[in-house]
């Protein structure tokens with residue numbers, strides 16, 4: 001029987017969902033920072049350590065012809081016109097296994 005090499009901390013890190021808010025110029029100008037404090041508060045209250053939040057640089061989406069900033073990224077899923085409601089819906093989908 002194979003032994004599991006992950007510590008509890010490693011296992012928690014593996015399960016954590018990654019939420020990245022794009023703070024590149026285009027997304028910033030289109031309001032990415034406007035609700036950031038509210039978003040961080042809501043996500044931390046609702047999901048705790050199950051979601052790792054970060055702010056990042058341009059995701060490259062603003063270079064597309066039909067771009068829809070501001071963008072966020074939940075794991076590998078890009079969210080255009082990212083609102084708190086859309087981001088929470090995406091996280092809920094990932095947690096429930098639907099997303």
Ligand code: FES
Nearest residue numbers: 024027058059062
């Ligand atoms: S600045 Fe956000 S995708 Fe480029």
